Amino acid sequence: MPRTWLTDRFGLDVPLVGAPMAGVGDGRLAAAVSAAGALGMFGVPTGAPASWVAGQAAVAAGSGRPYGVGLMAWALADDPGPLEAVLDARPALVAVSYGDYGRYVEPLRRAGITVATQAGTTEEARAAERAGVDVVVARGGEGGGHGRDEVATLPLLQSVLEAVTVPVLAAGGIATARGLAAVLAAGAEGGWAGTAFLGCAETTLPEPARRRLLETGETGTAYGRVFDVAQRLDWPPEYGGRALRNAFFDRWHGREAELAGDDGARAELAAARRAGDYDTAYVYAGQAVGMVRHGRPAADVVAGFAAADELLSRFARPDSPDPAPGS
Structure with missing residues (x-):
């Protein structure tokens, strides 16, 4: 090298x-x-x-x-x-x-x-x-x-x-x-x-998340603040995150202001992480x-x-x- x-x-x-x-x-x-x-x-x-x-x-x-x-x-x-x-x-x-x-x-x-x-x-x-x-x-x-x-x-x-x-x-x-x-x-x-x-x-990385990652193609990521807002994390807003696209992201992308006050969505994300449900939970990954x-x-x-x-x-x-x- x-x-x-x-x-x-x-x-x-x-x-x-x-x-x-x-x-x-x-x-x-x-x-x-x-x-x-x-x-x-x-x-x-x-x-x-x-x-x-x-x-x-x-x-x-x-x-x-x-x-x-x-x-x-x-x-x-x-x-x-x-x-x-x-x-x-x-x-x-x-x-x-x-x-x-x-x-x-x-x-x-x-x-x-x-x-x-x-x-x-x-x-x-x-x-x-x-x-x-x-x-x-x-x-x-x-x-x-x-x-x-x-x-x-x-x-x-x-x-x-x-x-x-x-x-x-x-x-x-x-x-x-x-x-x-x-x-x-x-x-x-x-x-x-x-x-x-x-x-x-x-x-x-949990095994269900790893399997989902290995099955994801090059267009399968999305960028935004959905997962941070849902968790009430204080990331500076200019720094979003790129993760595997899933149903939770698609449902809330563009509705972050509403998501910030939705305690049900916050609980849903937390439960999905515990259950290994990656249609809702996140896996951060790049293109x-x-x-x-x-x-x-x-x-x-x-x-x-x-x-x-x-x-x-x-x-x-x-x-x-x-x-x-x-x-």
């Missing part, structure tokens, strides 16, 4: 980060991705206590390789416990995004932690650089889970690479070696992939879901991404011959 800022910073074999998928990816998945030669991460769900963060950090560290943690800035404002646990654990990388993240950058950096944030527009990337982050994640609207849906990955990546001087990773729709090779060729220091790992047994067809160990997914090296080498130009004397 080509050496990049990402591989050199963390001693990786593959320039890839496993995205911190809160509620789906915990320390076990992070450890598996890191052990395979990429950088595994786990995300901190809303309301998770500091003890949970500490426990999952210990599991992630069990690989003996660097790992990372994803934090939601808007949630930290009400509960700083997860941040304190992260500072104690000192993972190699922390991504803090979505909300007023700037106040957390320096405390993390003082602890020797590399700090990233996800940016969905070029202006967000510029603001991240001004805030002092070490690396920007240019996340296109194709990505699963939460983020902006305003710019697709490829145009966003090109623009961000022109706009900032800090290293840039690319996220959104990167699920195979071809996607990783494409963003590396464009100038990214690595890829940031979540959906590609959703079929892995190392996730906490690359159509390429996730089989359940595989995380190590196999990372190995598949490593084939980007072969793709890139096919287009590498051999050294030009020395000019002929006198030419």
